[in-house]
Amino acid sequence: xxxxxxxxxxxxxxxxxxxxxxIGSSILRAAAARKLAGTLVxxxxxxxxxxxxxxxxxxxxxxQTPADAVADADIIxxxxxxxxxxxxxxxxxxxxxPGAIVSDVGSVKGAVLSALRAHxxxxxxxxxxxxxxxxxYSGPDAGFATLFQNRWSILTPPEGADEGAVARLAELWTAMxxxxxxxxxxxxxxxxxxxxxxxxxxxxxxxxxxxDLEEVTQSEVIKFSAGGFRDFTRIAAxxxxxxxxxxxxxxxxxxxxxxxxxxxxxALQRAIRWEQGETLFDLFTRTRAxxxxxxxxGQETAAPDFxxxxx
Amino acid sequence: xxxxxxxxxxxxxxxxxxxxxxIGSSILRAAAARKLAGTLVxxxxxxxxxxxxxxxxxxxxxxQTPADAVADADIIxxxxxxxxxxxxxxxxxxxxxPGAIVSDVGSVKGAVLSALRAHxxxxxxxxxxxxxxxxxYSGPDAGFATLFQNRWSILTPPEGADEGAVARLAELWTAMxxxxxxxxxxxxxxxxxxxxxxxxxxxxxxxxxxxDLEEVTQSEVIKFSAGGFRDFTRIAAxxxxxxxxxxxxxxxxxxxxxxxxxxxxxALQRAIRWEQGETLFDLFTRTRAxxxxxxxxGQETAAPDFxxxxx
Numbered sequence: 001x002x003x004x005x006x007x008x009x010x011x012x013x014x015x016x017x018x019x020x021x022x023i024g025s026s027i028l029r030a031a032a033a034r035k036l037a038g039t040l041v042x043x044x045x046x047x048x049x050x051x052x053x054x055x056x057x058x059x060x061x062x063x064q065t066p067a068d069a070v071a072d073a074d075i076i077x078x079x080x081x082x083x084x085x086x087x088x089x090x091x092x093x094x095x096x097x098p099g100a101i102v103s104d105v106g107s108v109k110g111a112v113l114s115a116l117r118a119h120x121x122x123x124x125x126x127x128x129x130x131x132x133x134x135x136x137y138s139g140p141d142a143g144f145a146t147l148f149q150n151r152w153s154i155l156t157p158p159e160g161a162d163e164g165a166v167a168r169l170a171e172l173w174t175a176m177x178x179x180x181x182x183x184x185x186x187x188x189x190x191x192x193x194x195x196x197x198x199x200x201x202x203x204x205x206x207x208x209x210x211x212d213l214e215e216v217t218q219s220e221v222i223k224f225s226a227g228g229f230r231d232f233t234r235i236a237a238x239x240x241x242x243x244x245x246x247x248x249x250x251x252x253x254x255x256x257x258x259x260x261x262x263x264x265x266x267a268l269q270r271a272i273r274w275e276q277g278e279t280l281f282d283l284f285t286r287t288r289a290x291x292x293x294x295x296x297x298g299q300e301t302a303a304p305d306f307x308x309x310x311x
Numbered sequence: 312x313x314x315x316x317x318x319x320x321x322x323x324x325x326x327x328x329x330x331x332x333x334i335g336s337s338i339l340r341a342a343a344a345r346k347l348a349g350t351l352v353x354x355x356x357x358x359x360x361x362x363x364x365x366x367x368x369x370x371x372x373x374x375q376t377p378a379d380a381v382a383d384a385d386i387i388x389x390x391x392x393x394x395x396x397x398x399x400x401x402x403x404x405x406x407x408x409p410g411a412i413v414s415d416v417g418s419v420k421g422a423v424l425s426a427l428r429a430h431x432x433x434x435x436x437x438x439x440x441x442x443x444x445x446x447x448y449s450g451p452d453a454g455f456a457t458l459f460q461n462r463w464s465i466l467t468p469p470e471g472a473d474e475g476a477v478a479r480l481a482e483l484w485t486a487m488x489x490x491x492x493x494x495x496x497x498x499x500x501x502x503x504x505x506x507x508x509x510x511x512x513x514x515x516x517x518x519x520x521x522x523d524l525e526e527v528t529q530s531e532v533i534k535f536s537a538g539g540f541r542d543f544t545r546i547a548a549x550x551x552x553x554x555x556x557x558x559x560x561x562x563x564x565x566x567x568x569x570x571x572x573x574x575x576x577x578a579l580q581r582a583i584r585w586e587q588g589e590t591l592f593d594l595f596t597r598t599r600a601x602x603x604x605x606x607x608x609g610q611e612t613a614a615p616d617f618x619x620x621x622x
Contacts (some may be wrong), residue, residue, distance in 0.1 A: 026542055032446075040383055048348075048475070056604070068423070076521045132535050132537050132538050133537055134537075134538075136602075151537055152534055152535055152537070154535070187526075187558050189530050190527060191524055191527050191532075191535055192535065192538060194520070194521045194524055194527055194532060194540070195521070195531075195532055195535040195536055195538045195539070195540040196535070196538025196539045196540060197538075197539075198517065199517055199538070199539035199540045199542070199543055200539050201576075201579060202513055202517060202576070203539070203598075204594055204595055204598050205423060205572065205575050205579055205594075206509065206510055206599060207598040207601055207602075208575055208594050208597065209505070209571050209575045210505045210506070210601075211597065211598075211601060212575075213505055213568070215452075215498075215501055215506055216501060216502050217497070218321050218601075218604075220502050220506075221425070221502075221506055222599070222601070222604050222605050223463055223492070223608070224465070224472075224502055224506040224507070225506055225605050226444055226462055226463070226502065227418075227443050227445075227503060227506045227507025227508075227510070228506070228507045228508075228510040228511050228514070228546050229505070229506040229507060229510045230605060231510070231543075231545065231546055232510055232542075232601040233457060233540050233598070233601055233605055234542065234602065235539050235542055236595075236598035236599070236601070236602060237335060237598065237599045237602035237603075238595075240591075240592050240595035240596045240599065241592070243591070243595055244588050244591045244592045244595060247583045248583070248586055248588055248591075249593055251583055251584065251586070254583060255580060255583060255584060257520070257524070258580050260520050260523070260524065261312045261516065261517060261520045262573065262576065263582075264516050264519055264520045264523075265512075265513070265516045265569070265573065266573070268512060268515075268516055269566060269569050269573075272558045272559070272565060272566060273562065273566060275559055275562070277555050277559055278558075280415065280551075280554070280555045280558055281551050281552070281555045283515055283516075283519050284515055284547070284549075284551035284554050284555060285551045286519065286522065287514075287515050287518040287519060287522075287544070287547035287548065288547070288548045288551065290518055290521075290522060290532070290533070290544055290547070291518075291528075291544040291545065291547060291548035292548075293529075293533050294533050294536050294541060294544055297533060297534070307459060
């Protein structure tokens, strides 16, 4: 996985990243590696993270206030938990220059669009975004420049958004290696409910159920996790604050998809109880085909993963 | 991941592997690499698999009948789907020599123990086993000699089993790199229900639910699978026959654990509906700790897995 060479001329004059976690620091790293911005500005609400950002040399300027962070920025990307978007938008609103693009990387788009629009002046282009990429790690040290390579980045411009601004933001994501797709915030929230939010909830849930079983010890669960459980614990190790915010801000879509999931699961349980082997076999065969499609479009390698041998 | 050097003297005179799939062919490869048996015999019910086994040079003898496969064998390991154990036991029963050990690698132990005991003479040591290791791939080409390295292999000897025979079988698994643990078949089936069977069922189910959603296209599900869904598709690509048999043969434990899972999931759904952020945050924090324990005991690496960069 290699980045394209640096650009001769930056795409953006001044790029500001607010929130230097896994995603924020990866944007900074990718933008620096490819020289996508004339000036890279970073800001984080936590002093320790600002210090670490400076130490890691992730930006040209590590701002000490939200005002300094966004002053004169052409594109501002908010990389904070979904639940913090309103507060951050309010804090930067007076200092964002007219014509600037304000975007974000949150996993929920409907709620974020409302939060940003409620606080930012209409002279600013609000174009929410969501790079579908990540790991279960958090913080400024967790990021890396190739995180978005060959991953999808979804933009959800509101109706009537400026097309030039959308194109500039898309260009930035493309330059960071992502494939860009545009859709409505509502559709995004439903798609992500099934491809990300509900899978995470289920993973958190099974790990919780296992921890609470009286007849099976915690040590047994851990020892014999190679049977499938282990893959769930990886997902269930994701950032708690981020995920709490996702579920609280995408309630309707999550509850809708969860309802479908539970209905299907109960039907499957019934098939087991009544020994309907063919029903099970048919489903298990069908799901294999979906895996194959994912490998084919290059979102995954076919190499077996044993959670080891990759030190 | 490297195997220990070959032994000077084999542990087993004649070792027979019935069923040359992922697990069977890995046993053959591990036993050959470390010279664990004087003679390695392989048999598979499918002619094509027998031919491939010969082609790959996986055994000293590729038997053409169950009778030839087990004749004079000291240890016989049945590596066939759980649902086929009874048929295979019946087929080999007249030819197993007295004092031989008959074991298996099935993911369910109570039902397998009953099936083997129903058909095999009492002069044979029936000691079921289950190496908790695998990938989502099947067939003789999918196996490899280090599959069991640092993985747990569970033996479930019936009450009154010959201790010497159990020790010999344990020694064989240890020599293939596994850590051996002994427990009752009933306890095994409950432990595996939570660490393996229910996680697989949930993975199959979510992939099925996703495929059936009318509002989200299949292509969107596949494109945006990096958000978490992708990990489930890997599990849901496992062998359909094997997994159908697992669920049909471990019905009670699976239904019991599934009941707990669903109960917990509905409570979580309720927490989302009523915006109880703290309940979500607490669970998400607790599950992180379990992941950490799994990494600590070496069943997993902490390296981020992006499903790529491992070609």
